[in-house]
Amino acid sequence: MPPAPGDREARREDVSEAVWHVLADKGFGGLTLRAVATEMGVSTGMLMHYFPAKRALIAHALDLLEKRTAERPRRARPAEGLATVRAMLLDILPLTADDTARNRIWVSSWDLALADDGLATDQADRYTRMRSTLRPHLEAARGLGELPAAADPEQLAATAVAFTHGLVVQTLFDPARFPEDVQIAMLDDFLASLARR
Amino acid sequence: MPPAPGDREARREDVSEAVWHVLADKGFGGLTLRAVATEMGVSTGMLMHYFPAKRALIAHALDLLEKRTAERPRRARPAEGLATVRAMLLDILPLTADDTARNRIWVSSWDLALADDGLATDQADRYTRMRSTLRPHLEAARGLGELPAAADPEQLAATAVAFTHGLVVQTLFDPARFPEDVQIAMLDDFLASLARR
């Protein structure tokens, strides 16, 4: 059943899936070719057939992480302004098992990223993009009078991202302390505190 | 310059220092016995003389991290209430090179911690302690009328820690975007948003 050309990309997807599982429970520190091979019941040689080196596999894993983050299901964007900001931040929080795995892998990647200049600037760019995506909606909120006129949207975006990711990290380490309703309550109170002035 | 007994603890301190340097620029993923030995110009055998195994060295590194965090220079605590909260959070932010190194190592340790149940609960406890340390001062602030009477100090502590650590991470990846004054301005605005209701 082997050489069915065209399955090549599908096979790479299978490898991606195995890499995802390994990352989700061992982190990048535990990502090894043999671990991935064992996970999918194949040989390490097969992995090299689809990825020329581990470097390529790591790069692919990071692409996959970004892709899955971009393509994750998101809730509908309600009315413009703070309501949309709320929806965007809710889409980041680890409320489901998938969200938790994804966030866990992101946090795990920071060890790698901080040690590698290229990966570090990638991560920095990612944050810049995240803030840029948030900013227009904060501007809209300001226009709607939901935020004080003096508010600085760029800085508020950075603050919102900071709050959200800080909550992500605390939740990953202590899920029992931060169940869904607590996370949502914290986010709502945070947004309310930005609003009322 | 050999067996001067009593130097034993001092020697372990020297090793600690080398471990610190390696961690600060390679992270836990790059922490290796040979890297530490090379860093201090000795043999790996010497390391094993003071630490029976790498496990012990990692444990010591984590202790060191906690100790240096606990014993870091802190600014004076001003008047009770929000001013003290501000001082405590400023003591966390990566404003100096030392603060940056310490935070970098903390973030790096999360990859390890998320993959190891024991380390994960340690980290969870650390967060619990951090919130507990902050809470009384938030209560005091509420008593002083600096916070709304309806404020929940425990939740506010979690929110403050989240904001601060989220800012830490963004700053580590993009120091140029978050120089000292920007970090401080963000913290002050964040605290102001908690206050005014």
Added chain:
DNA sequence: CCTTACGTACCGAACGCTTGTTACGTACCC
């Protein structure tokens, strides 16, 4: 239609290297 040739997919084993660890030797001081 059968045969030959060839490229793809994969396994199993080995390679060389780095890792943590151990054993042994030596220099030193009390």
Added chain:
DNA sequence: GGGTACGTAACAAGCGTTCGGTACGTAAGG
């Protein structure tokens, strides 16, 4: 001389990577 403090060198295990071989499917040629 005996215990302490190392350096040196080797160890086994695990790593990423390479290589030869096999099985299979497709395409070409008579």
